[in-house]
Amino acid sequence: MTTSETWQSPPEFAEQCRELYGLEAPPLWGPPRRLEYPSLGPKLWRVMDRLGYPPMPWQKYVSDVALEIDPRTGFFAYREVGLSVPRQEGKTQLLLGVQVHRAMAWPRQNIVYAAQTRGMARQRWEDEFLVTLDESSLAGKYRVRKTNGHEAIIWSRTRSRMGITANTEKAGHGPPLDLGLIDEAFAHEDDRLEQAFSPAMLTRAMAQLWWASAGGTERSLWLNKKRAAGRELVERLWETGEHPRVAYFEWFAPDDLPRDDPATWARCLPALGFTVTPETVRAELEKLDAAEFDRAYLNRTRKATPPQDPNVPVKAWPGLVDPGSRPGDEVAFAVDVSHDREHASIGLASRRDDGRVHLELVDRRAGTDWVVPAVVRLRELWDPLVVAIASTGSPAGSLIDDLVAAGVDAPEDKDNPERGHLVVMRTGDIVEACGQMADAIKQGIAAHRDQPLLTAAVTGARTRPFGDAWALDRRRSLTDVSPFFAVTLARWALLVRGPLVTDDYDVADSFG
Incomplete structure (x- = not known):
């Protein structure tokens, strides 16, 4: 078996996504929902409702699969969740929902969020996560600590803590980690953050590592490695029926699909028709250069453009x-x-x-x-x-x-x-x-x-x-x-x- 961009999942996968979630644009790579496994996905959907972001079909699918419970152990079936989806699809809202659900569901959870840099993580934590919470029906159920270096949203009932960290080898050091989230993975050129998070999660039976990103560049070494590994895992799953401990989801437009065709957008933009319109995508196509549009909205890896051969016009x-x-x-x-x-x-x-x-x-x-x-x-x-x-x-x-x-x-x-x-x-x-x-x-x-x-x-x-x-x-x-x-x-x-x-x-x- 070779992983390639010509991969197609079995037709029954698309049928299941449509029947269970109303999802008309399933990921090119993604695991099926195991109905014999219970899932905490519907509980996360209710959290997103309270945050003011009713989950879209693609968010329901991802969360329902990612939060499956192995009936043999009572723990999460997946220790890692990888999400590769284009920009403006609702990734940030899903990641916030994942954090809030975890903080409200179990006591004394240590939840750490990381972005490109600590400054970017602080900006998203304060300007998006906290603003959303303060404007939602969950306002007043937590207190906020903004001291630089010790930022946290602490939930009153569970004492669970939502914090941020930097992209360094020391990230995640300290108390055991229950939920680690690596956002904007395209900006990470190595695996230092994953290597910092992993040891802190070893003693936590329900720990999960989530990472998410739109497409990156050739310098996005960690993301490109994770995407290649995720594709291979999904293809092997469909070939053998054996589920790994990693749930990987990727919406992607292969290079042979034209970037200006709405049919291409319909395949790789799962929020199209919900929070994104074809007119918006068309405007982005006209505004951005082709390579950046491909990266941001078709989830393709942006490659360095070498000098053109002078003989070829x-x-x-x-x-x-x-x-x-x-x-x-x-x-x-x-x-x-x-x-x-x-x-x-x-x-x-x-x-x-x-x-x-x-x-x-x-x-x-x-x-x-x-x-x-x-x-x-x-x-x-x-x-x-x-x-x-x-x-x-x-x-x-x-x-x-x-x-x-x-x-x-x-x-x-x-x-x-x-x-x-x-x-x-x-x-x-x-x-x-x-x-x-x-x-x-x-x-x-x-x-x-x-x-x-x-x-x-x-x-x-x-x-x-x-x-x-x-x-x-x-x-x-x-x-x-x-x-x-x-x-x-x-x-x-x-x-x-x-x-x-x-x-x-x-x-x-x-x-x-």
Whole structure:
């Protein structure tokens, strides 16, 4: 089993979320509710009602699962709860509810909250937590101590204490810890806070560690490690049926989903339609740069942007977008495979009536075993001029014999191909194709529909020199470049080999 962003939980998970909580946007990674286990979730819901924040469906689901009680022990089934959810979804209200529920339910609980820094924790504790409590029906059931370094909300009946701490190795030192909360985990570059909390919780049978965050950056080492581990735990749970002691919940939009599509937002923003509106998200999309919007609202990890390859005209690519672009009557296909053979792509090129060449990623899937049957089917459906593939020595070269065996024949004379023939491109052809594609992008004589995988391949493409020329480099590229490679080869095949198939093709216009 490999953890990947193409993971999908079983359909029955979404059905359970809908039936139990009315949750239409379940997390991409999350454990199911074990109905044979009692839960304190409904009690926490009542606390949130009293705080003035009636729980949304996603908050009900998370709390109901996170507060399951193991009937064999009478203790919490989960010692750790990880929550990775985009911004503005109600994370802060849930974390406050978790603290207040714990403080009101058991005597003398030691509850510690941490954020990016001690100053940020103090600000949230005083400006959000305390203000919410003072304006709620729970006002008067606690006293507040604001002495710097000793801040606490102390509950009169239980003597439980809600405090804050700094992000240091000494955090959590002192009395045993019953509930530790690490908020804004993206800002923590190491595990010092978790390592400080854990020993203080060892003697507490009902202790829990909660951490929560929206997506971070490549420097968010602790968060990225916890997210990777959480995904793996959830996938293993659904595979084996064995529940770990960690409950992990993550709402996330995979990179192949367009950031400006409301359907994408509906999948990864569980508060959409409750406290967040599509109009609000649209405003944020227009205000923020793409990488920050992805981090904040699609829960993607923001990656450092390396310098662009000067040979690839990335800045001109968005100007070629035409959502209504479609292939014409004559098409050419091409196949490419990533250097590690983990993915393969089929690209299409077709001349439009206005002279521009339509570029399209027909398909990209894991592995290579699907490619030959797909090409055979595409030939039957489209009757292409030619099908292009790089020669032996490239990752796709190993598919040549299988394509020929499946009936995708190569011409005996490469200068006289027939319709549907396989065109095997040599190194010189590939270098020529790459240069022609760069010129076409700069000159605005290509068109595409801004397919996310194709655009990502263009953006992450890197090149290597061939004499005074260059070609796309599969190994150095920052992402799988096979979608871009495939349409590049398809365009060359359309304009260079296509005219040899049809008599009425005007060669003089091929590079206009």
